[in-house]
Structure formats: structure tokens, C-alpha cells
Amino acid sequence: MAPQRFKRHLAFLQKAYHPLSVDELVARIVARTVPDNAVAITFDDGYRDNVVIAKPLLEQAGVPATFFLTTGAIGKGRPFWWDELWALLCAGPPKAEFIMDVAGQPLQVQWSDDQPATKMCTPWRAGVEPQTGRQRAYVLLWRNLKDLSPQSRDKALKTLHEHLGGSATPTWSDLDLPMSLEDAGSLPSTCISVGGHARTHHPLVEFDPARRWQEISGSRAEVAEQTGQLPTGFAYPHGNWNSETRTQVADAGYSWAVTTHRAAVMPKNCDPFALPRLAVGDWSAEQLRDEMEALRR
Ligand SMILES: [Zn+2]
Structure with missing residues (x-):
């Protein structure tokens, strides 16, 4: 989302809604005192632009927010794999057709885009139907790489790089990377809280349950260390x-959790460990209002 748009969203939410932190929302759900038009803002993954761009805008507007950190990515200076995949495809040729090995399975990949690379590589929202051949190839690869172990996924990305000629090296804006340790340390404030x-x-x-526990409980301890x-x-x-x-x-000591289920929180009938959310796009304030209001129906 463009920073100017985010700024307009915040002004709109301050005016027409009642922004509060998720902590306050959950406390008020329990106390049955949720105000009308309550809204809480969250950011996933731990991108650097959250600290550099979003945090100052939130603080200026006085709107609270929670930033969820993927602790294993913080301070590593390496892009998230799904961004690396997109950058590799964008740096590739206009046409491609090959069969690549993905964790021992053959996967046929192809695209043929006659639009300029800049147009093809315009980001599009996850969840929106892909429009170009390259976007369709991205979705296919994303689905096939998502459940792999980090090692197998790295190997598949390397194989893909080789299939694309091996010369195309994606370039990165610093803001598109996960936060540095210094960024994470500067994150919490009266306005900003952090989550796992x-x-x-x-x-x-x-x-398996033991490995999952490391991910859930381990990330709680690591967020505390990092921030x-x-x-x-x-x-x-x-x-x-x-x-x-x-x-x-819940056993790891968290008090609530959010999903990606697109819905409004219904205070009378909600599970604090499965709070739904609305994924916001690069929308005008009017679009934001329409999307939010549609969830009331
Ligand atoms: Zn995420």
C-alpha cells in the first residue's frame, strides 16, 4: 500500500471508527463493553517498511497497531521466500517453458507475456485472480513451494534460478526485507505492540506437535528477546x-490469536483464539469503508 493511502486510511478510521489495540478489543469482548465501530489494525510478517513507514504514521495519527514478527527472518537480511520467488520470475525472460524438479517431483512451468516487464511485475494482491502468465506461474510455484522444508524450498528456488538462465539477479529495496534486529528493538511504543x-x-x-510447539512457544520467547x-x-x-x-x-501464554478468515469480529459470539480479519489492499479510503461496511451484512 502506498504510504499516502495508508495515511488517508488512518485519518478516515480516526474520524469514522473507534480504533483500539487488539489487547483492548479482547479485554472489552470479555467485559462486554466493545464500543460501536471498533477497529484494530495488525501487520503480519515483520517487514522493514512497517518500522520505517507505518510506525511513524500510526504514531502521528495516534492509532494503535500490532506487528506480528516471523522471528526466524528478523535480522537475517534475506527476503521472505515468496518475495524471492516473485523477484526471480520478474527478472526472468518474457517467455519460458521448462520442467523443474520440486522436492523430487517434476513441475511444468511456463509463461508467455508480451507486456513490458514493468507492467507484468506490478504487484497484485494475493487472493486476487492472477492476470498474466507470469502471475499464474507464480501462483503455481507458490502452491508447490509453500509446504516444503526450508532446505527443499531453497533448493527449488536455486533450480528455478538455473532454469531462468542463472544470470537474472533480483534487486531489493531495503524496505522489502524483514526487519533488522535494530528495527525490531525499536518497534514497541505506547502505540505499537508486537505479536508472534x-x-x-x-x-x-x-x-508434529513437538515441532509446532517450538514454532509457537519459541517465537513468543524470541519476540521478547528481539523487541x-x-x-x-x-x-x-x-x-x-x-x-x-x-x-x-493458548498453552504458550498468548491471550488471543488472529486468522486470515475474512469477516468482522462478532463480540457476542467470538473465539479470542480465532479472530477474523480483513486483508486491506492499496485502496482509497472510500473502498476501505465499503469493504468494512460489507462485513456488517
Ligand atoms: Zn504471514
């Missing part, structure tokens, strides 16, 4: 959860 988002961002249901604040909330990576995962999140 596991260590590796792997879909948690895929893990100096013990988190109260958790965001399930990829919105992937089940009842066992939910129980482990």
Missing part, C-alpha cells in the same frame, strides 16, 4: 490452524 507469527512461517498444521516486549497475541502463518494448534497457542 511463528519462527519459520511454515503452515503450523503440517508440523523487549513479551507478546500477548499470535497470528497463524498463512491463516493455517486447527483446534490442536489453537490449544498450543
